[in-house]
Amino acid sequence: MPLTESLIPLLGRGPDPEQLVHVRELPARAATVRPWPEWVHPDVVAAYAGIGVQQPWQHQVSGAQLAHDGHHVVIATGTASGKSLAYQLPALDAIHRTELEDRVALEPSGAVALYLSPTKALAADQLSAIKALGLPTVRAATYDGDTEATERRWVRDHANFVLANPDMLHFGVLPNHSWWARFFRRLKYVIIDEAHSYRGVFGSHVANLMRRLRRVCRYYGGDPVFIAASATSADPAVSFGRLIGAPVRAVTEDCSPHGATTVAFWEPALTETKGENGAKERRTVIAETADILANLVSARVRTIAFIKSRRGAESIATISRRLLEEVDPSLPGRVAAYRSGYLPEERRALETALRSGKLLGVSSTSALELGIDISGLDAVLVAGWPGTRASLFQQIGRAGRAGQDALAAFVASDDPLDTYLVHHPEAIFDVAVEATVFDPSNPYVLGPHLCAAAAELPITHAELELFGPTAPGLLGQLVADGYLRQRPSGWFWTHPQSAAGMVNLRADGGGPINIVDSETGSLLGTMDSPQSHYQAHAGAVYVHQGETFLVEQLNEEEHCAVVRRANPDYYTTARDVTQIEVLETAKTMHWGDIQVHFGDVKVTTQVVSFQRKAFVSNETLGEEPLQLGARDLFTKAVWFVVSEKRLTAAGIPVPHHPGALHAAEHAAIGLLPLVASSDRWDVGGVSTALHADTELPTIFVYDGHPGGAGFAERGFEAATIWLRATRDAISACECESGCPSCVQSPKCGNKNNPLDKAGAIRLIDVLLSQAPAAEAAA
Numbered sequence: 001m002p003l004t005e006s007l008i009p010l011l012g013r014g015p016d017p018e019q020l021v022h023v024r025e026l027p028a029r030a031a032t033v034r035p036w037p038e039w040v041h042p043d044v045v046a047a048y049a050g051i052g053v054q055q056p057w058q059h060q061v062s063g064a065q066l067a068h069d070g071h072h073v074v075i076a077t078g079t080a081s082g083k084s085l086a087y088q089l090p091a092l093d094a095i096h097r098t099e100l101e102d103r104v105a106l107e108p109s110g111a112v113a114l115y116l117s118p119t120k121a122l123a124a125d126q127l128s129a130i131k132a133l134g135l136p137t138v139r140a141a142t143y144d145g146d147t148e149a150t151e152r153r154w155v156r157d158h159a160n161f162v163l164a165n166p167d168m169l170h171f172g173v174l175p176n177h178s179w180w181a182r183f184f185r186r187l188k189y190v191i192i193d194e195a196h197s198y199r200g201v202f203g204s205h206v207a208n209l210m211r212r213l214r215r216v217c218r219y220y221g222g223d224p225v226f227i228a229a230s231a232t233s234a235d236p237a238v239s240f241g242r243l244i245g246a247p248v249r250a251v252t253e254d255c256s257p258h259g260a261t262t263v264a265f266w267e268p269a270l271t272e273t274k275g276e277n278g279a280k281e282r283r284t285v286i287a288e289t290a291d292i293l294a295n296l297v298s299a300r301v302r303t304i305a306f307i308k309s310r311r312g313a314e315s316i317a318t319i320s321r322r323l324l325e326e327v328d329p330s331l332p333g334r335v336a337a338y339r340s341g342y343l344p345e346e347r348r349a350l351e352t353a354l355r356s357g358k359l360l361g362v363s364s365t366s367a368l369e370l371g372i373d374i375s376g377l378d379a380v381l382v383a384g385w386p387g388t389r390a391s392l393f394q395q396i397g398r399a400g401r402a403g404q405d406a407l408a409a410f411v412a413s414d415d416p417l418d419t420y421l422v423h424h425p426e427a428i429f430d431v432a433v434e435a436t437v438f439d440p441s442n443p444y445v446l447g448p449h450l451c452a453a454a455a456e457l458p459i460t461h462a463e464l465e466l467f468g469p470t471a472p473g474l475l476g477q478l479v480a481d482g483y484l485r486q487r488p489s490g491w492f493w494t495h496p497q498s499a500a501g502m503v504n505l506r507a508d509g510g511g512p513i514n515i516v517d518s519e520t521g522s523l524l525g526t527m528d529s530p531q532s533h534y535q536a537h538a539g540a541v542y543v544h545q546g547e548t549f550l551v552e553q554l555n556e557e558e559h560c561a562v563v564r565r566a567n568p569d570y571y572t573t574a575r576d577v578t579q580i581e582v583l584e585t586a587k588t589m590h591w592g593d594i595q596v597h598f599g600d601v602k603v604t605t606q607v608v609s610f611q612r613k614a615f616v617s618n619e620t621l622g623e624e625p626l627q628l629g630a631r632d633l634f635t636k637a638v639w640f641v642v643s644e645k646r647l648t649a650a651g652i653p654v655p656h657h658p659g660a661l662h663a664a665e666h667a668a669i670g671l672l673p674l675v676a677s678s679d680r681w682d683v684g685g686v687s688t689a690l691h692a693d694t695e696l697p698t699i700f701v702y703d704g705h706p707g708g709a710g711f712a713e714r715g716f717e718a719a720t721i722w723l724r725a726t727r728d729a730i731s732a733c734e735c736e737s738g739c740p741s742c743v744q745s746p747k748c749g750n751k752n753n754p755l756d757k758a759g760a761i762r763l764i765d766v767l768l769s770q771a772p773a774a775e776a777a778a
Contacts, residue, residue, distance in 0.1 A: 011264060011409060012295045019288075022265040024425045028405070032255035034061040037089075039068060044093050047133040048085070056089070057082060058255035064089040066249050067189065067227045074195060074228040076236035077254035079397025083229035084129060084193075086251070090227070091189045092130075092138060095160050099137035111188040114224075115163045118197050120144055123163040126193070130161060144168050156180055166206050166505055169213065174456055175500045177216045184220040195228035195240055196390045196436055199677045200709045201445065203243065203438030205505040208449035210244045211440075211466050212456065219457055231390035233677075239436040245466060259400035264409040265422045266292075270735065273619060276752050279739040284618045285413035286312055289363075289383040290319035292409065296379050297335055297361040298327050301407075302354065305363040305381040306395045311543055311571065312383065313337045315615055316363035331360070338364035366391065378406055384413035385421060388677045389428055390436075414618065414740035416670030420729035427674065427725065437676045437710040441470045444707035448502040450475060450491075451483050455499035460490040504528075514560040515542065518552060524563070529556075530706075533607040533628050534574040536561040540610065541572045570612045570621055577749035579604045580637070580686045580700050582693040587716060592770035595641040598716035603637075603684065603702055606630040608749045636708030638716040639700040640767055644689070647697060650766045652759045657697055660759025661687035662750075663743035664726070665699045667760060670745075671726040672701060676714035683711055684747075720771045727764040730757060 008023070009015050033055040036045050048056075056064075063075040063086035075086045091113040098110035117123045123142050130140045140161040143152065145168065155162060156179055164173070173180055190213070192198075198206045210226075217224055226248075228240045237250035268283040275281040289305050293316060296303040307313050317337035324331040336359055338350060353359035354377070366386065380399040386392055392410070400406030412418035421427055440446065450467065453459055464471050475491050478484045484491045493499050504512070512526035513536055524544045527536055532554060536542060540551040542563050549563035585599040607628045612621040644657065652660050665687035672678055684704050691698040703709045715722055733742035738757040745752065 008262065008264060008407065010295050010299050010301065011266065011292050019266050019269055020264055021267050021422050022425050024263045024265070024429060026261040026263060026429075028260040029254070029256070029258045031257035032058040034058045037061060037065055037068070040064075040089060040093050041096050043135065044089070044096055044133075047092075047135050050134060051132055053085065056085060059251050059253055060086040060089070060255075062253075063087070063227070063251045066251070067225050068093075070225055072226045072240075072244060072246055072248045073251065074230050074236045074240040074248055075251045076196075076230040076232055077252065077256070078232065078258070079394045080258075081254050081256040084126065087189070087191045087193075087227040087229060088130065090225075091161065091191065092133070092135060094188045096135055096137045099160070109186060110160060112160045112162070112183055112186045113189040113191060114187060115161065115191040115193065116166055116169065117163070117193040118165065120146070120165065122193055123165065127163050143172070156183060166209055170209055170452070170503065170505055171500055174209075174212055174216055174452070175498060177219075177456055181220055184217050184222050187217055187222045187224045190224045190226045192226065192228045192240075192243070195230040195243065196233050196236075196388070196677075198243055199388075199436050199438050200682060200711070201438070201442070201705050202506055203436070204440050204442050204445040204709065205449070205503065207243045207245070207438060207440035208446055208467070209505070212449065212453045214245065215453065215463055215466060216456060231394050233388075233390055233436050236436075242438070242440065245440075245468075258397075260405045261396065261400050262405075262407050263396060263425070264407070265412075265425055266409050267412045267419070267422045270739075273617070275618075275620065275740065276744060277738075277755070279737065279744060280735055281618060281739065282414050282741060284616060285383045285411050286315050287319065287616055289381050289411050290316045290323065292381055292411070293335070293361050293363065294320040294323035294327075296381075297324060297331060300357075300360060301378045302357060302359075303361050303379040303381060304354075304377055304398060305361070305383055306366065306386060307363065307383040308365065308386060309543075310365055311548065311615065313363040313365055316383065317361075319616065320361060320363070334359055335361040335363075338362050366395075378404070380406070380408045382408070382410045384411070385415065385418050385673070387673065387679055390677075392428065412741075416667045416726070416729045416733075416742050417673055419733050419741045420671060420674070420725050423732040424725070424728060437678065437714045439708060439710040439713070441468045442705075442707040442709070443470065443474055444705075446470065447474055447478060447483075448499075450478060451493055451499040451502055454484055454491050455493035458487075458490040458492045463490075512559065513554075513556075515544065515549075516560050516562050517549070518562045518564045524549070527561070529559075530631070530633070530704075532556070532561065533626075533631070534576075537574060537607065537610060537626055537628065539572065539612075539624060540574070541566075541568060541570070568612075569616075570614050572610050572612055573746045574607045574610045574626070575623075575747060575749040575751075576605050576607045578606075578684060578686050580691075580702065582639075583634070589716075589719070591767070591772075593643060593646065594767055594770060596638070596716065596719055597641065598636070598638050598713055601635060601637040601700065601702055603633040603635060603686075604630050605633065605684070606749075611746075633702075633704070634706060635703045636712045637700050637702035638712045638719070639694070639698055640719075641694045641696050641698050642763070642766060643696055646766050647763060650762045652756075652762050656754075656756045656759045657689045658687075659754035659756030660763045661689060661697055661699055663730070663738060663755040663757055663760035664763050665701070666743050666745040666748065666752075666755070667726045667730050668699065668701055668722070671722060671729055672711060672715050674725050675718040675722050676711040678709070678711040681747075682709060720768065723764055723768055723771070727761055727768070730761055730764075 066073040067090040075083045094111040141155045141159040142163045237248045241248040268288040270280045273281045314337045321332035396408035412422040513532045515524040542549045550566040553562045581602040583600040587598040589596040611623045665685040669685045686700045738755045
């Protein structure tokens with residue numbers, strides 16, 4: 001019997017459990033190898049042979065060849081497909097050859113490479129991999145916030161393979177580019193690892209950072225080739241091209257070997273537990289995943305369970321250990337929770353324990369955060385949708401990495417998107433609808449970057465095209481506001497303070513709120529002001545580096561939240577009420593008499609209360625009011641306008657219009673990540689039976705970031721696909737009148753009332769009745 005067939009019953013609930021909705025078989029893939037390119041130096045080939053790489057796979061050769069020929073390239077293949085060799089090969093070859101030539105040259109001018117990753121863990125792993133090759137000509141070193149001041153100068157002057165992150169490039173390198181002049185003059189390759197992770201506002205920031213990097217390189221006579229490693233996405237060449245602002249070639253055919261994987265789609269059953277408005281609730285994804293992990297570990301199946309939250313990872317491990325104690329007292333010690341912040345030697349120990357089988361079960365946050373090589377696993381559990389198809393493939397790809405057959409299970413959480421996907425696996429495997437979304441022209445992002453660029457080097461008229469069509473108007477505004485000064489030769493920064501300090505790459509504006517420990521007075525971290533009402537209000541549970549705190553006070557005048565260490569068995573969710581005003585319509589589609597718009601809106605939001613929910617059972621333990629002020633957000637939205645007459649004709653009585661609109665809005669917010677690489681918390685929505693601006697029943701879905709993040713616009717472009725999936729998700733849920741798996745929202749300040757599940761289905765049918773089959777832009 002194949003391994004996967006023997007593993008499926010171990011998920012639990014017998015041979016044919018009701019929770020098992022679908023099974024998808026991913027066939028095994030044989031390797032396709034190619035000879036080393038002729039241009040690769042024999043010493044480099046020998047170095048790879050020394051670590052066991054005798055021949056490269058075809059996609060590695062294709063990517064390396066394109067980069068060597070001078071093309072910007074993205075290698076977008078699966079997890080553990082050896083993407084690193086594709087970008088290492090041209091970089092290490094160039095460094096090695098020029099270093100050998102420099103030994104006899106009068107003026108050394110050896111090539112250098114810059115590697116950028118979103119996390120320090122990935123950079124550390126890459127540094128270890130490069131050092132393992134043992135090439136004496138390659139002087140690789142990390143340059144990040146942990147690098148000692150004395151070492152930084154050595155890196156600038158002597159390293160020829162520098163590993164950094166976008167934050168350090170922004171704050172430490174570009175503002176001091178004159179110190180790096182020799183490095184930029186010789187910069188041959190810029191490597192961007194995990195390129196698919198640069199999305200939303202963070203992606204918009206990094207896109208402008210890449211434009212600043214390119215102009216500084218150009219100033220010193222450099223013209224580097226950009227190489228990206230990315231998980232699979234809808235159009236990697238277009239996404240990476242937008243990130244760097246230049247045309248890109250893509251390599252997408254994965255020619256690495258992989259064992260067959262059986263993917264189970266698992267939906268926890270509805271329980272008798274009643275939630276808001278009497279709706280039945282499903283067994284939680286944490287409890288369900290912990291059960292499955294315990295079952296697999298008891299059968300000595302090496303398994304990793306992924307979940308988005310650190311606290312969730314810890315809870316899964318704790319529950320699994322408790323269940324295993326009843327089966328075999330020797331097993332609980334073979335299950336661990338992985339948290340961020342481990343030292344490199346601790347990560348290596350965990351990796352060794354997993355590989356040897358000493359450790360049988362691990363629960364962890366994302367694969368990106370994990371940052372370790374964990375080949376040889378038998379099973380992967382994904383607890384709740386990880387955010388993108390790329391993330392799902394990255395996680396399930398951790399199983400079967402050594403070539404053996406493997407099992408993966410996607411365990412749905414209480415969410416409309418999870419409900420849809422568990423019933424529609426074809427949306428994951430057969431249709432590439434998800435795009436990596438970001439908007440470099442967002443004025444809230446681009447404006448501060450223009451200031452930073454002008455501080456680095458005055459911006460000339462010839463450079464305006466690099467920053468996009470909105471740059472000229474934005475520069476005029478920055479001059480009028482006193483940030484920049486214009487001269488005939490261009491735009492100048494004339495202030496003594498750091499322009500780079502105006503930009504927080506991983507934030508969306510509003511100024512930071514300091515999180516302060518009341519017991520020690522130490523600064524734990526910062527939070528963006530827009531998020532503080534949701535995550536740092538009095539009574540909120542705040543998690544930092546795996547440690548849990550309770551917020552005692554939010555002092556907005558002093559820009560701080562005071563917290564104390566605690567370990568509650570619940571989490572908190574804030575609830576808000578929202579009003580929305582249309583400022584300008586940028587695009588419109590007419591579906592018969594139904595209108596679909598995209599444009600600028602003003603959103604006024606007030607957080608009114610928060611709920612405490614039991615971490616394991618999801619039971620609501622209580623709700624408390626909050627006295628917080630309203631906030632205005634100027635952003636982008638997509639909105640659907642339909643007449644009252646059409647709704648009534650579809651069988652929705654007038655008194656049910658608000659409930660139908662409200663339910664459809666909640667579900668649509670939940671399903672937007674299907675077409676845009678957003679998170680449910682990146683967007684918000686408003687629905688009304690009579691909106692002041694449209695004078696008709698209207699549903700709005702807006703970006704939760706100043707200036708927009710590109711998510712709403714993607715929803716506009718893929719509206720038909722998005723709405724059809726929303727309808728299917730509501731229909732697939734077996735609850736009677738609406739629950740968190742379909743039309744209830746944890747953020748709803750109106751306590752999920754009114755909601756009309758049946759009316760929402762009819763309403764979306766009305767919207768789709770005259771819609772095109774699929775938007776060309778989708």
